[in-house]
Amino acid sequence: xxxxxxxxxxxxxxxxxxxxxxxxxxxxxxxxxxxxxxxxxxxxxxxxxxxxxxxxxxxxxxxxxxxxxxxxxxxxxxxxxxxxxxxxxxxxxxxxxxxxxxxxxxxxxxxxxxxxxxxxxxxxxxxxxxxxxxxxxxxxxxxxxxxxxxxxxxxxxxxxxxxxxxxxxxxxxxxxxxxxxxxxxxxxxxxxxxxxxxxxxxxxxxxxxxxxxxxxxxxxxxxxxxxxxxxxxxxxxxxxxxxxxxxxxxxxxxxxxxxxxxxxxxxxxxxxxxxxxxxxxxxxxxxxxxxxxxxxxxxxxxxxxxxxxxxxxxxxxxxxxxxxxxxxxxxxxxxxxxxxxxxxxxxxxxxxxxxxxxxxxxxxxxxxxxxxxxxxxxxxxxxxxxxxxxxxxxxxxxxxxxxxxxxxxxxxxxxxxxxxxxxxxxxxxxxxxxxxxxxxxxxxxxxxxxxxxxxxxxxx
Amino acid sequence: xxxxxxxxxxxxxxxxxxxxxxxxxxxxxxxxxxxxxxxxxxxxxxxxxxxxxxxxxxxxxxxxxxxxxxxxxxxxxxxxxxxxxxxxxxxxxxxxxxxxxxxxxxxxxxxxxxxxxxxxxxxxxxxxxxxxxxxxxxxxxxxxxxxxxxxxxxxxxxxxxxxxxxxxxxxxxxxxxxxxxxxxxxxxxxxxxxxxxxxxxxxxxxxxxxxxxxxxxxxxxxxxxxxxxxxxxxxxxxxxxxxxxxxxxxxxxxxxxxxxxxxxxxxxxxxxxxxxxxxxxxxxxxxxxxxxxxxxxxxxxxxxxxxxxxxxxxxxxxxxxxxxxxxxxxxxxxxxxxxxxxxxxxxx
Numbered sequence: 001x002x003x004x005x006x007x008x009x010x011x012x013x014x015x016x017x018x019x020x021x022x023x024x025x026x027x028x029x030x031x032x033x034x035x036x037x038x039x040x041x042x043x044x045x046x047x048x049x050x051x052x053x054x055x056x057x058x059x060x061x062x063x064x065x066x067x068x069x070x071x072x073x074x075x076x077x078x079x080x081x082x083x084x085x086x087x088x089x090x091x092x093x094x095x096x097x098x099x100x101x102x103x104x105x106x107x108x109x110x111x112x113x114x115x116x117x118x119x120x121x122x123x124x125x126x127x128x129x130x131x132x133x134x135x136x137x138x139x140x141x142x143x144x145x146x147x148x149x150x151x152x153x154x155x156x157x158x159x160x161x162x163x164x165x166x167x168x169x170x171x172x173x174x175x176x177x178x179x180x181x182x183x184x185x186x187x188x189x190x191x192x193x194x195x196x197x198x199x200x201x202x203x204x205x206x207x208x209x210x211x212x213x214x215x216x217x218x219x220x221x222x223x224x225x226x227x228x229x230x231x232x233x234x235x236x237x238x239x240x241x242x243x244x245x246x247x248x249x250x251x252x253x254x255x256x257x258x259x260x261x262x263x264x265x266x267x268x269x270x271x272x273x274x275x276x277x278x279x280x281x282x283x284x285x286x287x288x289x290x291x292x293x294x295x296x297x298x299x300x301x302x303x304x305x306x307x308x309x310x311x312x313x314x315x316x317x318x319x320x321x322x323x324x325x326x327x328x329x330x331x332x333x334x335x336x337x338x339x340x341x342x343x344x345x346x347x348x349x350x351x352x353x354x355x356x357x358x359x360x361x362x363x364x365x366x367x368x369x370x371x372x373x374x375x376x377x378x379x380x381x382x383x384x385x386x387x388x389x390x391x392x393x394x395x396x397x398x399x400x401x402x403x404x405x406x407x408x409x410x411x412x413x414x415x416x417x418x419x420x421x422x423x424x425x426x427x428x429x430x431x432x433x434x435x436x437x438x439x440x441x442x443x444x445x446x447x448x449x450x451x452x453x454x455x456x457x458x459x460x
Numbered sequence: 461x462x463x464x465x466x467x468x469x470x471x472x473x474x475x476x477x478x479x480x481x482x483x484x485x486x487x488x489x490x491x492x493x494x495x496x497x498x499x500x501x502x503x504x505x506x507x508x509x510x511x512x513x514x515x516x517x518x519x520x521x522x523x524x525x526x527x528x529x530x531x532x533x534x535x536x537x538x539x540x541x542x543x544x545x546x547x548x549x550x551x552x553x554x555x556x557x558x559x560x561x562x563x564x565x566x567x568x569x570x571x572x573x574x575x576x577x578x579x580x581x582x583x584x585x586x587x588x589x590x591x592x593x594x595x596x597x598x599x600x601x602x603x604x605x606x607x608x609x610x611x612x613x614x615x616x617x618x619x620x621x622x623x624x625x626x627x628x629x630x631x632x633x634x635x636x637x638x639x640x641x642x643x644x645x646x647x648x649x650x651x652x653x654x655x656x657x658x659x660x661x662x663x664x665x666x667x668x669x670x671x672x673x674x675x676x677x678x679x680x681x682x683x684x685x686x687x688x689x690x691x692x693x694x695x696x697x698x699x700x701x702x703x704x705x706x707x708x709x710x711x712x713x714x715x716x717x718x719x720x721x722x723x724x725x726x727x728x729x730x731x732x733x734x735x736x737x738x739x740x741x742x743x744x745x746x747x748x749x750x751x752x753x754x755x756x757x758x759x760x761x762x763x764x765x766x767x768x769x770x771x772x773x774x775x776x777x778x779x780x781x782x783x784x785x786x787x788x789x790x791x792x793x794x795x796x797x798x799x800x801x802x803x804x805x806x807x808x
């Protein structure tokens with residue numbers, strides 16, 4: 001575990017000591033090196049248990065895909081941010097890269113934590129670099145509001161989580177993941193037990209986000225710079241899902257009754273946010289609401305706690321991470337050329353940027369869960385397990401799939417097909433950097449078709 | 461101020477607190493507190509501007525009232541119990557009176573109204589002394605009296621956390637914001653004082669470190685208003701990185717050191733089965749975080765090439781004695797991993 005963590009920490013001095021000419025090359029190549037080395041985690045010797053153990057950090061089939069995704073995303077973020085940071089003074093470029101690296105360090109520690117308090121502290125620690133990235137390097141005035149919403153929604157949920165974890169530690173003596181499945185359930189008064197259950201889950205549901213508490217997400221995603229949007233969509237939302245998976249083990253048997261409203265809210269959110277996507281004019285907001293929609297499906301899947309549902313949730317998390325990040329990169333190519341997120345100002349791009357249209361096509365197909373991509377595998381497993389849980393959910397999930405296909409197609413047709421607007425004659429051609437970025441996003445997604453065992457978690 | 465008089469006043473400040481720490485007799489404890497008050501009065505008024513004189517007068521009246529109440533409570537205790545020992549206060553009347561008098565001394569809600577207005581009239585160094593050194597002696601006395609029920613402490617503490625957060629919402633003057641921050645942090649200290657005094661000690665030590673860093677940062681750039689914070693990038697650029705981190709540490713965000721006292725206090729409160737209180741205290745601290753966040757927005761997160769929020773000031777040549785600031789800032793940001801070591805040093 002330290003083989004990846006210590007090089008990530010040492011990326012910080014190398015960012016500050018590299019001469020200006022080689023800053024981006026160095027950070028890109030070293031973070032790619034760390035990302036390829038992190039693939040070793042996928043070769044887990046034990047199918048259901050913990051591997052790469054130390055006393056404070058370990059990885060298991062649930063955390064491994066998320067860890068690899070985190071490490072994979074850092075070079076992609078460095079690639080994506082290069083253009084819009086080129087005009088800034090060198091020290092601010094270094095500060096930005098240091099924020100990305102510190103985010104990676106906290107995320108590695110969070111996903112590999114073996115103790116709940118360590119996970120909690122790292123979960124909260126990811127807030128500060130993300131806040132600074134959104135509010136310092138965002139481009140519009142609304143970014144301050146976005147940062148405030150982001151920070152306070154998450155903290156309002158996670159402070160009760162802290163108290164719930166401390167309560168658990170008082171009654172059981174330890175919060176280590178190794179021993180938590182074997183602990184007797186903490187029984188107190190029914191009302192206190194229900195409050196404790198809610199406190200444990202609320203932070204992760206807000207982070208996922210669940211439909212009722214999702215208001216921070218469109219603001220934060222839209223106002224963040226490209227690296228901020230990428231890391232938010234790809235990994236930080238999955239922290240919520242991962243936390244829920246870990247903590248649901250100790251929340252039985254109360255989950256069987258108490259999870260009803262949250263499952264229904266999540267599924268209703270799939271439809272509602274999908275419908276909002278159909279009427280969006282802002283490209284990044286469309287992708288943000290699409291994230292809420294997919295994460296609603298993941299939340300519902302995690303809350304019903306069957307093996308297929310967990311597997312589907314994990315696959316969908318990884319696939320959605322790659323897809324959503326790719327879509328944000330594509331939206332960024334539009335933004336860098338027209339400096340606007342409005343979709344009608346940049347229509348018919350297939351004529352101007354034909355190769356980018358290929359990437360738009362693949363990313364859109366991934367978003368609407370086309371077979372044989374892993375997005376479909378995840379969605380299908382979740383829908384099947386939800387049907388097993390209650391057959392009426394099929395109405396909601398089926399409608400959700402339909403609306404997802406609808407808005408994905410709407411996004412593709414609006415940006416690519418049709419006539420060019422009258423004010424666009426030509427745009428700057430796509431850089432090889434942008435093609436590389438999208439290749440690195442979509443190629444793993446396509447390769448995962450061949451071996452989904454890597455990302456499907458505990459099912460042996 | 462003339463150096464001889466200045467050093468005499470500083471030494472008297474030290475003498476007053478030390479006398480209170482060393483005392484077991486009510487008269488001596490009260491005398492130490494009075495020496496503290498009298499020594500800081502000339503320090504507050506050294507500017508000779510009307511605002512400073514107003515702050516000094518307000519401070520004097522409040523502290524004199526509190527000291528008179530404290531002396532009265534001490535004498536009543538001696539009358540009722542027959543001895544002057546400050547640790548022996550079995551009667552609720554005297555212990556409540558002592559607690560309220562000392563609460564007024566340090567500015568706990570609902571006896572906090574003087575704090576922002578006094579702090580506003582002082583220069584930053586005297587404000588620092590007021591919010592750190594002047595709290596030590598009364599807190600020590602509150603610890604010593606060992607009341608029989610903790611309800612008054614819980615009430616004072618929770619009200620202070622809420623008032624300290626809510627009161628600072630509308631402020632743009634930095635000294636008033638620091639006053640409300642002091643009220644909120646003292647609320648956390650009082651909350652835990654009856655359950656685990658070593659944790660209160662930890663809280664005040666970490667609070668002194670954080671406040672010292674913040675005050676020193678403001679002293680370096682001579683800023684007293686939110687608008688003047690926005691020009692920090694032009695004067696001392698490194699402060700635009702360190703001060704938001706200090707502010708977020710004051711707000712209690714992990715992984716910064718300000719999280720440590722909150723974490724330990726919440727742990728102790730859950731051990732005492734006071735979970736609703738813990739939840740209310742934790743969520744009330746989010747109020748303070750809002751205006752700390754606003755300060756960091758003004759200072760760092762709206763830097764050029766975005767439009768600056770204030771007009772550019774004269775850039776005079778300030779003296780840079782930055783070693784204490786460097787030490788305390790580093791500890792404010794990096795001390796959280798030392799929590800197990802610090803906890804093992806605390807006598808439980």
